[in-house]
Amino acid sequence: MIPDAKNVTSIEEANALSVRTNAIVIAYVGLVVLLGVLGNTMVFIYHGFVEAKKKKTVTTFLITILAVNDSMASAVLSSHIIILRYLINFQSKLGCQMANGVIHFFVTNSLLILNPIGIDRCLRVCIHNPRYHLTKRKAIVVLCVLGIYSIGVSLRHVGITGILAFEVEVAANQTFTGHVCSFLRDQHILPIVEVFNLVDMINFATTNIVLIIVYSIMAKKVGIVARKVNAYPVEAQSSRKMGTRTTQISMTAEASNDNSNSNTQTNAKRNPKDIIYVVTNINCDANTNSRNNTSDNTTNDANKNTNNTVNVTTTTIKSSDTDTATETSTRKSRRHDNCERKINVMLGTVTLASILIFMPYFYVVMFIRPEVTPGKFTYKPFVQLAWRSFMLNSTINPYIIGLFNSQFRKFVINLMCRCKLRSGSN
Helix, strand or coil, X not given: CCCCCXXXXXXXXXXXXXXXXXXXXXXXHHHHHHHHHHHHHHHHHHHHHHHHHHCCCHHHHHHHHHHHHHHHHHHHCCHHHHHHHCCCECCCHHHHHHHHHXXXXXXXXXXXXXXXXXXXXXXXXXXXXXXXXXXXXXXXHHHHHHHHHHHHHHCHHHHHEEEEEEEEEEECCEEEEEEEEEECCXXXXXXXXXXXXXXXXXXXXXXXXXXXXXXXXXXXXXXHHHHHHHCXXXXXXXXXXXXXXXXXXXXXHHHHHHHHHHHXXXXXXXXXXXXXXXXXXXXXXXXXXXXXXXXXXXXXXXXXXXXHHHHHHHHHHHHHHHHHHHXXXXXXXXXXXXXXXXXXXXXXXXXXXXXXXXXXXXXXXXXXXXXXXXXHHCCCHHHXXXXXXXXXXHCCHHHHHHHHCHHHHHHHHHHHHHHHHHHHHC
8 A cells, every 4th residue: 555645546646656755766866877977987088098098908998898888877777767757657568678678788798897807907917928818809709798698688678577567555445557667477477587587696696706716816916926026125225235335435445545645655756746736636537637747657647546436436327227227126016016906906896896786686686576566565765775776886886996096086186177167267
């Protein structure tokens, strides 16, 4: 019986009352559609045009395809607003079959596309041989196979979905005949419905088991690499090398000065007047030749000391370049390791969110089964919300990507600021 339906005199009034009762469900569907279309459009633009210019990877390509699929799924979900608007007075059998079939295709496809994304990430992280990586051509083949499978499981709605008539009780001894878009209740159809629900659960379980396995393998691999990289502190190692090198340079410089003093003293015995000039010439400019005509022995000794000083300087530059290159390489490895870890955490969060989103839907389908007795659950908004929880699967992914990808957040903020400036200027 419809709550507060004492003054209802027609099926149209009963339907209007049901719409008011399920207003929260209609608002939920509208919000899911809006956020899904906007978020997935942003992901498509960013990964399809901005990110693709920087690095054209198979993962970027697959995420772009997933964004297109989820954007179209969110747009098609708007048909549920029409179904809820005529919840107990829906008359179009073709509209019911098309709405449920197309939605089922996009939602199933969205769930299955997560598999090649996870497998591609796992192959690139764990196997260095590009021969075993997923190429773009292979990815397209996989997507086509998944699309054909999604079409196959969605065609069920042609035979098992339609308009179901039931009696709407509005008051004592007063009923109306309502029509709802639902699975049919024929005796030969109900077992088929159960089989297809089981197929959906198998798809869901298989996808999540595969993703849990591949992300566990990637997490272990990334952890091993991180421990190896972090085992060699770049700054401390560089400081130790620089300290050793400085000591060696000082020792060489002292030896050079000792040789210089020894040669100077030897030459001073020959020409004492040239002592001051030789010391000044060595200390002030190592690369400047003697301009004054002093004794030949003094000039040769000064050139020898000059060559020693130049050699020390050259050795220092080469060693510094080597350490700088090693330090830069190690830091790049750490940045790459952190990037891989963030991507894995992001995609793992997408998988976990998918599991949590589908759980209420499968609980309602397997235990409450509102499609078998639609009149009983028509006016229970929480059951209707749980029954449509799967809609979030196509909406939440862009916001998980934005949570972990700072570059994507900056892109969205800049795009919104530009749009705001243009609207303000107009």
